[in-house]
Amino acid sequence: MILLALLVAMAGPAPAVAAETAPAPATLVDLREADAPTKLALACLQGIVNRGAERPVLYCVHTAQDRAWFDQVYAVRGFKPEEKTPAEAIVRFADRIKGEVLYDPAQPETVNLATALTGLEDALPVTAATRDASRKLVEDLTRFKERREACRWAVENLLPRCNQAKLAVLKPEQMGLRDYLVAEKILPVGLDPGVKEEAELLRTLLGKLEPGALLFWGERIGTPVETRALFVRDPGDAMPALARATATRLVPGADVANLSFHARVPAYAPLRQYKRLVEHHLASYVTFLFSGNGNLDFGLGRMSTLWDDAARGYLPLGWELHPLLAELAPALLSYYYVDAWWAGVDQFVMAPSGAGYLPPADPKAFEAFVAETNEAARRADLTALSVIDVSASDHDRPWARLALQPAVRGFLAAGTPLGPTLSLGKPLIGETVRVADVEKATEAILAAAAKQRFVLAVVDAEKLTPTDVAQIAAGLGRGIRVVTPYYFLDLLGERVFLDTVGPTMALAKLTKVTFSPREPGPDEPITVKATISGGVIDARVKYNINGSPDFTEPLAKIGDEYHATIPPTLRGGKLTFKVRVTDGLFRTTWSGECALDIKATDSDGDGLCDYHEELCGLDPKNKDTDSDGLFDANDTAPLVPFPRPEGVEGPIITAIATAPRTPPAAGKPMALRALVFDPTGVKEVTVKVTAGERDLGRGEMKQIGTTQVYEYPLPTLVAGQTITFTIGATNGAGKASLVTESVPVTVGIRIISPPTNTLIQRPTTIRIQAAGKVALVRVLLNGFEVARLAKPPYEYVWNPTQYDAATHEVMVEAFDEKGMLLDADAVYLRVPPKRR
Ligand SMILES: [Ca+2]
Ligand SMILES: [Ca+2]
The missing domain is CATH 2.60.40.10 (Immunoglobulins)
Structure with a gap:
């Protein structure tokens, strides 16, 4: 028996692709089969031609994921791919190449030097075999026979001409990041901090950079537990320790590519999160956090695979995102945000630890780090922070200073064993369970929940998928509720306050609620202001759009008033909200309901406003962009035609569900709904309802308005029955189809x-x-x-x-x-x- 939830089908299209009026050509080069010199030449050329361009023009495919990003985000957002071979691409951009830099593949460090020089001179890196004598030779690097010697020369001769705010430590065989290095004139070096003399050289080099400089490190970092172990044992000269000591901001990540392209395409949707409200009267709460350990390549690679998992979007999940993605890949970030908006259950947490992998030890640099982290939290609405604690004492712990920042809402301390607590009023919890195995994690969460009300389950994203987490959640029973990280932190803060301070006599009174603007568009946030007197433990707005599930935003005290911002609705329709206040006696009161119309043009009358369709890459003037018969508003993949099921010649009958809930409840007024469509149109839909042998009626299912949803009122149902629906439909060509579904009636x-x-x-x-x-x-x-x-x-x-x-x-x-x-x-x- 399969009953698809109607809401899912009604929720509309998959994310994130849009058409703009005049497509710009983008040269697409597939480097998956190319040799190392070709990859290097193309990555450097990419940096040169994308640098400063209003719209980037060259995109390289190193992996299948690179191709997927181009197709999902750029191909339908105004970039027209022109596929070229590497040689054709070099010819295409020949006028931009000012010379050549000769390097020696047998001396790998010369690859790094060549990268820096091509960035400085707009030159192409060549070997003796690929040298084109018609171009000027800018530099011959083949004289270097030893790595450290090459690095020293680079520090003396290239660094002063390079970007002083960014550096890269990269193995010569790593190609992906090089386009960005060239575009930004960043010096890459191949120094190994594990080798004593090289660590010293690296330390000197880092000391020459601007304070707070970014250090791109071409390696993937391990878990916070591993990082902590490093500090407890001996900070030594491991890279995280070196970065912390030199006040540079470490950006780890092994597989990063096309940043010179990604960084030049702006976000196409507001980077705002939509936070699902959960009412709090159950025993324990768990939140699952998919962690990429602070690696930049998590959001660009592994996370996008997990994002496509069949279970994602149905279960509240947290995802760590690197805050630098807002700058380095804003369009890809909007892809996640728009998609999360559809499902309403995915939330993003800032990856450890804010504006750098570890907070710097130096006090002055630390202040800058704190300010940057606050700004990053504000910019991408990443207000829950994943933090790593490597401090020896409570004094040095980063969260106390971070907690004072207005944009910071709370902390999830991965790798730190710490029960729920408050840090200067902001909720904080350490990792309760590391999730790397379905069975063990289920047991561990159950055991932890027996001891504490809040469980932070940090998921090893390399090993487990959302489907695995759904399996864990199913094994937890009803006594433990899975919630998103933000609401988890809110509940935790409230609970800890009650447990430590206890009820107080501070009563609160909610006297006035106002909002602005009065007539917002779908792209405008709505500010809600409340006047509340007395002692407030929690104040929040609960809102929904067109009868969606409830979402929430906390009200923060600003002057004499409380303010909250409801993110842009992205669609037209009716927004309703209420304010809830909880006072010192834990009494809650609600304001009356405010309702406002979000006005938005819907040119094709399919229920999706034009702004919304543009966000999603749909044609605002065609209600069925992919011509599969399913309107955009109902189509979960509105750009990919729905595959007709085998043997079905008539209309496709899907998303059969009972409303207001599935499975149907006994004794309540219920209706049957189904989504029925066909490219030739639907002529008639009928249904027969039976309970075992008993006939409970039959009749025509009526179309709801001009939607493709058909409805039939059900007789009063009895608990324990199993109801069978047989739906038949005919299409415009006179072909018929029949579908049967059964469902038990519950209490x-x-x-x-x-x-x-x-x-x-x-x-x-x-x-x-x-x-x-x-x-x-x-x-x-x-x-x-x-x-x-x-x-x-x-x-x-x-x-x-x-x-x-x-x-x-x-x-x-x-x-x-x-x-x-x-x-x-x-x-x-x-x-x-x-x-x-
Ligand atoms: Ca429309
Ligand atoms: Ca369609």
Whole structure:
């Protein structure tokens, strides 16, 4: 039995590709089969021609992933690929080549020197075999017979002419990064910090750079535990220690390519995160963080593979992103952000440790590091920080200073064994479980959750995928809730505060909520301001767009007011929000609901506004960009035609689901929905509903508006039944198709009175109806349990005189005898101001 969630299909297209009016040609060279001298020549040429260009013009394919990025992000965002061989590309850009630099493949360090020189002289690196005598010979590097000698010459003669704010330590065989080195005139050296004399030379070299200089290191760094071990044992001259000692910002990463291209294409969507709200009345919380250990190439390589995993987008997950990607690959970063916006469950955390792999030891450099980290957090909305602690004492710990930065929201300290705590009011937790094996991790999380309420599970991204994590999550049971990193930190902060400070008599009063602008477009953030007096433990905005799941932003105190920014909705429609305040007695109150229309043009009338379609690379004037019959708004891959299932000649019937929830709940009004489409159009859709042998009715499924979703109202269902739907449809060509799906009916609970938004002035009975085998009904007021009802009638008398004049949430939950949550329902009730 497969029931696709309708919401997923309704959520619309996959990310991140867009058409602009005049495509710019980009030369695409496949280097996967090329020899080393060709790769070097092309990477250097790429740096020369992309440097300073308004739009980059040369893209090299070193790996399949390079090709995938071009196709996913650039080919449909106004870049027209012109595939050329390496030789053709050199001819194409011959006028940009001012000479040649001769190097010796037998003396690998001359490759690094040649890279620097081609950057300085706009020359092409050549060997004796590839030398073109018609071009001027700028420099002959074949005189160098020894690595250190070559490096010393480079430090004396090239470094003064090179970029003083960036350096690279690179093995000569690494080609990917070289285009960027050439474009930015960065000197690469092949020094090994593990060799004593070379470490000294490297130390001298780093000392000549500007404070806070970036050090690109062509190696992939290990786990934070390994880094910590390095410092505990002996800092020695390992690269992280050397960078920390010389106040350079280490940027590790082995497979990085095309940065001269990526860095010159701006982000095409706001780099803002959308944070799913989770109500907090369950026992323990776990957050999974996919960690790339702070390597720059994680976001460019391995993460994009994991991103395509079938389970990604269905389970709340955290992903570490290197903050420099906002500068070095903004368009690729927007790809992740737009995609995360669709799914609503992926969140990004700043990779360790902010504006450099490790905070520098030098106090002055550290201040600069802190300011840079705050700026990076603000720029890409990466306000949860993954930090590595290699300090000997609490005094030196980086998070205390970072916690004072306004953009920093909390810390996840990978590799550090540390329970949940607060650092200057900002939540902080160490790694509870390292996830490298499904079974062991499941056991470890269960064991940890028995001891502490919050579990940070850091996932080894090299070994495990989102599918593996979904398997772990399934093994945790209902007592442990998987949440995104941001809400995890918010809940943790609130909990630790309550545990350490305890309830206080500081009562809070929410008196006013305003927002601006009054008529925002889909690309504009919305600022919400609230006036709250008294002691506030937590204040936040809860919002949704067109009935989406709820998202949240915290309100931060600015002057006398509290402010939050709702990110741009990216689509037109109705935005609704409420403000929730929790005070010192852990009482929560809600504001009334604010609703505003986000005005946006939808030229083709498919339900997606033009701005939204442009973001996603769709044709705003064609409701079915790939002509597969499925409108863009319903198409999860709107640029790739939907493959017609074998043997199906009539319309494609998919995303069969019951609403408002699947599986259907007993005793509640329910409807059946299906997405039905065909390139020739759909003529008729009918359904037959049965429970075992019993006929529960049949009829026509009606199209909802002009969407491709068809609906049929269901009779009242009984828990324990299995319902079978047989849907038939015919298309414009008269061909028919038939699909059958079965689903069991589960328990349903609902509040039958009073209805939501009722004004409550005197003690009022909340009447609850539960259908099916229910062992327990819980009643929660503003998230806190006020009653447990073991048998019907399920009723609770609520006395509003003890509550503030505000909107209050009443939630009911049904559990089975094993304590599994079966269903829930909620209403909002208003208490008017009291008369004296
Ligand atoms: Ca449209
Ligand atoms: Ca389509």
